[in-house]
Amino acid sequence: MRALFTFLVLFSIGNTSFAQIDENWTLIARNSGTYIAIDGYEVRLMGFTSGIGAPVIAPGPTLRATTGDSVKLRLYNLSQGAPHTVHLHGLDVDQPNDGVPHLSFEVEHDSSGYYYFKAPHPGTYLYHCHVISPVHVQGGMYGIIIIDAEDPTVTWDGGYSFDKEYHWMTSEIDTIWHNDTIINHEHEMDGMPHNIPKYYEPQYFLVNGAMDFQHEEKEGINIHEGIETKILLRLISIGNFANKYTFPPELNATIISSDGRPLPIVEESDTLWIFPGERYQVLCDPLTEFIDSVQIDYHELTMGAAKGTQYINVVIEGVFDLPKIEQTPITFYPNPSQTYLQFSENDFTYTVFSIAGALVKQGNSVNGLVNTHDLLSGNYLIKIDHGLGANTFFFNKE
Numbered sequence: 001m002r003a004l005f006t007f008l009v010l011f012s013i014g015n016t017s018f019a020q021i022d023e024n025w026t027l028i029a030r031n032s033g034t035y036i037a038i039d040g041y042e043v044r045l046m047g048f049t050s051g052i053g054a055p056v057i058a059p060g061p062t063l064r065a066t067t068g069d070s071v072k073l074r075l076y077n078l079s080q081g082a083p084h085t086v087h088l089h090g091l092d093v094d095q096p097n098d099g100v101p102h103l104s105f106e107v108e109h110d111s112s113g114y115y116y117f118k119a120p121h122p123g124t125y126l127y128h129c130h131v132i133s134p135v136h137v138q139g140g141m142y143g144i145i146i147i148d149a150e151d152p153t154v155t156w157d158g159g160y161s162f163d164k165e166y167h168w169m170t171s172e173i174d175t176i177w178h179n180d181t182i183i184n185h186e187h188e189m190d191g192m193p194h195n196i197p198k199y200y201e202p203q204y205f206l207v208n209g210a211m212d213f214q215h216e217e218k219e220g221i222n223i224h225e226g227i228e229t230k231i232l233l234r235l236i237s238i239g240n241f242a243n244k245y246t247f248p249p250e251l252n253a254t255i256i257s258s259d260g261r262p263l264p265i266v267e268e269s270d271t272l273w274i275f276p277g278e279r280y281q282v283l284c285d286p287l288t289e290f291i292d293s294v295q296i297d298y299h300e301l302t303m304g305a306a307k308g309t310q311y312i313n314v315v316i317e318g319v320f321d322l323p324k325i326e327q328t329p330i331t332f333y334p335n336p337s338q339t340y341l342q343f344s345e346n347d348f349t350y351t352v353f354s355i356a357g358a359l360v361k362q363g364n365s366v367n368g369l370v371n372t373h374d375l376l377s378g379n380y381l382i383k384i385d386h387g388l389g390a391n392t393f394f395f396n397k398e
């Protein structure tokens, strides 16, 4: 009788965990991806995709579930070479399902592996391949995981409500890692040496896999109507650099959670440092309509100087309960430019950056004129800071 009782208890425990799968995720590992840089330079990527016909880009598909869901993740390796795993970074799943090779399992070419877990507390997480991770992560094998609260309009049970959300995943591309045999390497057990290049000299600094004007409108905060606007930013770092975020003060940013856990004391702050593997959630409750940008600096991990900068545009207008701005769109000509740029705005300060984000020159403009005769031929960004905020434009110097 006692044995039967024990059996029934064990049987029911074993079955309640994953008796029913609420979410089925699929990631297909490929090494046939392409990263097309802002200057047209192309390198090969390893990456995750959701369908065999889907493009292989980095980050891979964003995976989403509701807290408490039983999730089954299938990893199908079609990469023609190296084994791969999916490490569920920050989800606190049990070791067999955590995708760390030797503690969990690796998935060889042309086979599938399955991870099972219960979606933990709501928050922002990430996944990446954990096989020779410096190489496979640089290769492009990473993506975002979002666990929603049961009510998806709040950050967590009893947490903050929000109307719109954006997720920005930062990373870098160093073409040296992609142009030699690293991406085509055989399994580490074959004894082939891996030459790990410098990690601190990437050529491209990315937000959601793109930089500067490559960003589609969706990356920026674009709000054009509403009664009130609370914005949840999900910030995720999977690069080798420390990211310093600078939010415009009008955004009224509050840091509410770190690594999937609510912060015991929330902090209003216009700056935030995020280190590799960290995720932060920031709640913005704008004070006014405005146009500006969020600045993301990419610092060496020694906290050295920023090696790159990205600007994410912010446009908040047409919101019922916010003070209004008078807005006339700023234009300029000619582009390409030979000796000058003429802006429609009269008086402003300007900063010219290289495409990699390095400061090239700055100054004040009277009558909307900016000299470009001293610039070398190439592509640049110019940030115009005027009375109502700042705008960044791309231009080419002939």
Ligand SMILES: [Cu+2]
Binding pocket: 082, 083, 084, 085, 129, 130, 131, 136, 141
């Ligand atoms: Cu891998």
